[in-house]
Amino acid sequence: MARAGLTPDIVEEAAAAIADRDGYDAVSVSAVAxxxxxxxxxxYGHVSGKAALLGRLHRRALDELGALVADATVxxxxxxxxxxxxxxxxxxxxSRPGLWEALQRSADPETVASASxxxxxxxxxxxxxxxGLSGAAAVHAARLVGATISGFISLEAAGSIRHREPQTIDSWEAAIDALDRALRTWP
Incomplete structure (x- = not known):
């Protein structure tokens, strides 16, 4: 049953596929194996256990999200x-629901300190x-932006906001407009 050629990246890719297909909570060393x-x-020669595997998923999610954000904001x-x-x-x-879910969880110390x-x-x-925001004002604003994004995406994924007009994309744009106005006048 052993398969040659395993690497930490192959193990991580398999874990990410499980997370995206079956949900983040379905990821385990046994499921990946x-x-x-x-x-x-x-x-275990490639990851030290479930916590390390989930940490790798969290960093992978940050890497992929970072690339998308960089491309979208440059x-x-x-x-x-x-x-x-x-x-x-x-x-x-x-596109990556399991990895998105990883970002909604607490990060381990290695992930917090990571380049990702x-x-x-x-x-x-x-x-x-x-x-024009920096310092504590930028941190507060980042938390509001993050909470808005996460909340909207969670409601959308649950299907709880698609039952009436206007379309959810209109609400998405309205949220961006509202935050744009709030950030322009941030105290």
Whole structure:
């Protein structure tokens, strides 16, 4: 049953596929081993356990989201950058639901200190600098933006906001407009 050629990246890719297909909570060393056709013990040379595997997923999610945010916000400022930032998150959540769910969980210390987390943080703060925000004001604003994005995406994924007009995309744009106005007048 052992399969040659396992690497940490292959193990991580298998875990990400399980998360996206079956949900983040379905990820385990046993589930990944089954998907790769190996015994669970075969994975311990590549990941030290479930916590390490989930940490790798969290960092992978940050890497992928960071790439989308960078592409969506480069050269833009204020409303355009904010819209790109929002849309990158929504695209990521729709295309990588398990990895999106990883981002909704607490990060381990290694992830918090990672280059992946730093990149997403810097990109977020760059969007807010367009509004003249820095320091504690930028942190507060980033939390509001993040909560708005996460809340909207969670409601949308649950299907709880699609039952009436206007369309959810109209509400999405209205939320961006409202935050744009709030950020322009941030105390």
């Amino acid at each position: 089954r998907s790769l056709g190996v015994q669970p013990a075969s994975l 050269g833009a400022s204020c409303r355009d950058a904010l819209s790109g930032y929002f849309d990158a998150h929504r695209t990521f959540a729709a 987390a730093d990149r997403v943080s810097r990109l977020t703060l760059a969007v807010l600098r367009g509004y």
